[in-house]
Amino acid sequence: QVELEESGGGLVQPGGSLTLSCKVSEFILGFYAVAWFRQAPGKEREGVSCINTGIGSKVYADSARGRFTISSDNAKNTVYLQMNSLKPEDTAEYYCARGNFCGRLSQNDMDYWGKGTLVTVSS
Numbered sequence: 001q002v003e004l005e006e007s008g009g010g011l012v013q014p015g016g017s018l019t020l021s022c023k024v025s026e027f028i029l030g031f032y033a034v035a036w037f038r039q040a041p042g043k044e045r046e047g048v049s050c051i052n053t054g055i056g057s058k059v060y061a062d063s064a065r066g067r068f069t070i071s072s073d074n075a076k077n078t079v080y081l082q083m084n085s086l087k088p089e090d091t092a093e094y095y096c097a098r099g100n101f102c103g104r105l106s107q108n109d110m111d112y113w114g115k116g117t118l119v120t121v122s123s
Contacts, residue, residue, distance in 0.1 A: 002026045002112045004034075004096050009117030012086055020081040020117060022096030029053040029074040033099045035110060036070065036081045038092035038119075047105025048094070049081060059102040063090075086121045093118050 008020040022034060035050035049070040050059040058070050069082040079096060094117050097110035 002098065004098060004112060004114035006094060006096050006114045006117035009094060009119045011120045011122065013123050014086060014088060014121055016086050016121070017082070017084045018086065018119060019083070020094055020096075020119070022079040022081075022114060024077050024079070024098070027098065029072055029077055029079070033102045034072065034079040035059075035097050035099060035102060035105060036079075036094060037097060037105075037107065038090075038094045040089075040092040043092075045095070045107060047107070050099070050102035050105055051079060052102055053079070057102070059105055061105060083119075086119075088121050091119060091121045
């Protein structure tokens, strides 16, 4: 059964960095897109970034562009989200999800989801 498992969340100070990992199983990276979404308390889930793992093309939300970097290691079945210059407003539960393509970072384009990892940016 298809699974995605996030890890790497935690507490970090403003301006700090964190790398999230999304380990996938029962499907082959290279044939799918994997995206990161986040949901802050009281807010709707929003797209952060996505990678078409076969061709390596990437999509970033405005909030992530220039600070976050998405990458994949297809041999390790893992997608990463490197987050730098973190701000308190980046505090959220972060989810990875599988889709056939990145498109416009829409939840509707994703078919499988992980359970999330919590990122808290606070001093």
